[in-house]
Amino acid sequence: MPATTATAPGKIILFGEHAVVYGQPALAVPVPAVRARAVVSPAPDLPRGEIRITAPAVALENAPWHGLPPDHPLAKAIALTLEAVNATPPPALRLRLSSTIPVAAGLGSGAAVTVALARALSAFLGHPLDNASVNVIAYEVEKIHHGTPSGIDNTVITYAQPVYFVRGQPLRTLTVRRPFTVVIADSGIPAPTAEAVSDVRRAAQAEPERFQALFAAVGRVVEAAYQAITHGTPEALGPLMDENHALLQQMGVSCPTLDRLVATAREAGAEGAKLSGGGRGGNIIALAPANAPEAAQAIARALESAGAARTIIARIG
Numbered sequence: 001m002p003a004t005t006a007t008a009p010g011k012i013i014l015f016g017e018h019a020v021v022y023g024q025p026a027l028a029v030p031v032p033a034v035r036a037r038a039v040v041s042p043a044p045d046l047p048r049g050e051i052r053i054t055a056p057a058v059a060l061e062n063a064p065w066h067g068l069p070p071d072h073p074l075a076k077a078i079a080l081t082l083e084a085v086n087a088t089p090p091p092a093l094r095l096r097l098s099s100t101i102p103v104a105a106g107l108g109s110g111a112a113v114t115v116a117l118a119r120a121l122s123a124f125l126g127h128p129l130d131n132a133s134v135n136v137i138a139y140e141v142e143k144i145h146h147g148t149p150s151g152i153d154n155t156v157i158t159y160a161q162p163v164y165f166v167r168g169q170p171l172r173t174l175t176v177r178r179p180f181t182v183v184i185a186d187s188g189i190p191a192p193t194a195e196a197v198s199d200v201r202r203a204a205q206a207e208p209e210r211f212q213a214l215f216a217a218v219g220r221v222v223e224a225a226y227q228a229i230t231h232g233t234p235e236a237l238g239p240l241m242d243e244n245h246a247l248l249q250q251m252g253v254s255c256p257t258l259d260r261l262v263a264t265a266r267e268a269g270a271e272g273a274k275l276s277g278g279g280r281g282g283n284i285i286a287l288a289p290a291n292a293p294e295a296a297q298a299i300a301r302a303l304e305s306a307g308a309a310r311t312i313i314a315r316i317g
């Protein structure tokens with residue numbers, strides 16, 4: 001059996017994070033500039049059923065998968081994939097995982113590793129899983145990372161296409177009529193997504209009316225952004241990003257560092273900016289002016305000078 005490789009991209013949420021957990025729509029896009037990779041190869045030196053994992057990002061070197069706790073994301077991803085393709089016990093194999101997606105940066109590194117793993121492992125075993133099955137596995141593993149995920153991260157990463165996502169509804173891809181450019185800047189603060197999601201839940205339980213109004217307002221911003229993207233008027237997205245950021249601040253998921261980076265991006269010429277993902281750390285995104293391609297570089301440089309750990313210039317569409 002030859003080695004089998006699969007990859008999956010990172011992601012960013014353009015609009016609608018947090019409110020999406022409560023049934024509002026959200027827009028997300030893949031970030032192919034960063035990727036997770038899984039390589040599965042035969043291990044004729046090992047007994048049947050043995051899987052050895054090498055994953056430098058989580059300090060695993062030739063580690064037996066049976067030695068991992070069952071709720072370890074990699075152990076769960078392997079178990080669900082083997083079950084989906086009816087391959088228990090599997091032939092002996094080695095699994096090597098690597099990724100250029102920064103960990104805990106809100107770019108979907110965990111979901112991308114699961115998607116790459118499920119694809120490579122199922123293909124190696126002769127039953128390549130379709131996107132719908134891979135997405136189910138990635139959602140189950142996301143629950144370990146985030147408790148009550150909406151499913152947007154695993155969906156955009158599995159399908160590797162811009163999505164208009166509503167929790168529990170069939171996938172709708174998003175047609176980008178006119179491309180636009182966003183600058184992604186990592187605050188360098190690990191994104192505590194599970195904590196931010198559960199804090200929003202607690203706050204929403206304490207003040208249901210205020211939070212329902214905030215979620216509904218985010219939903220309106222998302223609908224307006226959807227119109228702008230699908231009708232080819234991306235310049236309308238800047239003020240919508242600003243509005244979405246203000247709503248996220250009111251939900252309590254921004255922080256001084258993210259607010260500072262958002263302000264820096266605007267001062268450097270961005271047409272709008274917002275935090276992206278769970279907040280309290282992770283990334284901001286900023287919309288570069290459409291008529292000045294070099295502006296994205298200037299915004300990225302300004303964000304790095306203001307302390308961003310790294311920036312990515314992403315062309316959407």
Ligand code: MEV
Binds near residue numbers: 017149151152
């Ligand atoms: C995290 O990337 C996005 C959140 O909306 C959580 C989720 O949708 O599961 C904060």
